[in-house]
Amino acid sequence: xxxxxxxxxxxxxxxxxxxxxxxxxxxxxxxxxxxxxxxxxxxxxxxxxxxxxxxxxxxxxxxxxxxxxxxxxxxxxxxxxxxxxxxxxxxxxxxxxxxxxxxxxxxxxxxxxxxxxxxxxxxxxxxxxxxxxxxxxxxxxxxxxxxxxxxxxxxxxxxxxxxxxxxxxxxxxxxxxxxxxxxxxxxxxxxxxxxxxxxxxxxxxxxxxxxxxxxxxxxxxxxxxxxxxxxxxxxxxxxxxxxxxxxxxxxxxxxxxxxxxxxxxxxxxxxxxxxxxxxxxxxxxxxxxxxxxxxxxxxxxxxxxxxxxxxxxxxxxxxxxxxxxxxxxxxxxxxxxxxxxxxxxxxxxxxxxxxxxx
Numbered sequence: 001x002x003x004x005x006x007x008x009x010x011x012x013x014x015x016x017x018x019x020x021x022x023x024x025x026x027x028x029x030x031x032x033x034x035x036x037x038x039x040x041x042x043x044x045x046x047x048x049x050x051x052x053x054x055x056x057x058x059x060x061x062x063x064x065x066x067x068x069x070x071x072x073x074x075x076x077x078x079x080x081x082x083x084x085x086x087x088x089x090x091x092x093x094x095x096x097x098x099x100x101x102x103x104x105x106x107x108x109x110x111x112x113x114x115x116x117x118x119x120x121x122x123x124x125x126x127x128x129x130x131x132x133x134x135x136x137x138x139x140x141x142x143x144x145x146x147x148x149x150x151x152x153x154x155x156x157x158x159x160x161x162x163x164x165x166x167x168x169x170x171x172x173x174x175x176x177x178x179x180x181x182x183x184x185x186x187x188x189x190x191x192x193x194x195x196x197x198x199x200x201x202x203x204x205x206x207x208x209x210x211x212x213x214x215x216x217x218x219x220x221x222x223x224x225x226x227x228x229x230x231x232x233x234x235x236x237x238x239x240x241x242x243x244x245x246x247x248x249x250x251x252x253x254x255x256x257x258x259x260x261x262x263x264x265x266x267x268x269x270x271x272x273x274x275x276x277x278x279x280x281x282x283x284x285x286x287x288x289x290x291x292x293x294x295x296x297x298x299x300x301x302x303x304x305x306x307x308x309x310x311x312x313x314x315x316x317x318x319x320x321x322x323x324x325x326x327x328x329x330x331x332x333x334x335x336x337x338x339x340x341x342x343x344x345x346x347x348x349x350x351x352x353x354x355x356x357x358x
Contacts, residue, residue: 042316
């Protein structure tokens, strides 16, 4: 009788243990699915790293960049602690993974520090973003792949400089990695900002340029026209203004759409040889600056690739939000203001689908 009871207890113990293991596995699976559903991971603030944390969230949402870096064969470079694209690749893959290990963003922060983007210093998000793109161009040993990364963001432009004395015109070809658009100290819209960016500007006084035909510096008129648009269009709203050695922030309102057609809102922006037929873009990330010029904090709104919902990342805290919440970063009375806008060119399929928002 005792042997039977002992056997029954042993079997019951095994059944309970098996049920517990299955329950743990189910919970683990649920947590992994929740992580995949969010598609984002919070990043702890490490030595004033909110600026880089925010950019990492936007770069993680730029799935085209992660796909390119995953193609990069980095065998033999695993111990290179000075290579920014290598460390960035590790971070972005970890942020995409559903495994529960910590994201190695501290290694990336220390790598930036070794490349003179210092820890314990408040940085400008736009400057750090451009620095990261430039470091990728310089430090990826596969030059064809480095060029693909650059082409993802590259805006080809045609520059014009017309002398106002003799009317001669100098033209040149250049490229930008973002559009740094001016804003006025009152209500703005993205359309107005882009119109101002592509307007001809007169250069007089100390800003006069040398005219080869006149043989001297003369007043001139300069302008920029688009020759091609990239897959990822980054726009920097120039909210910081210098005056007499003092920097101040413009908290004025700047409205921006979830999607727009460049050809419709800025038809005067295109050069005569612009050949692209598709100029529609959809917003997928917003870098937000809070506070004043000399003391602030960065956060990000990021759109999920699969469910099209918006999420708000404030360092380690990530939460789902509505499009109306994203719109609070327009500015005006608030000091939480959009500073960088990341748009993705729509594909043919995306153009035919209805607009989705969280």
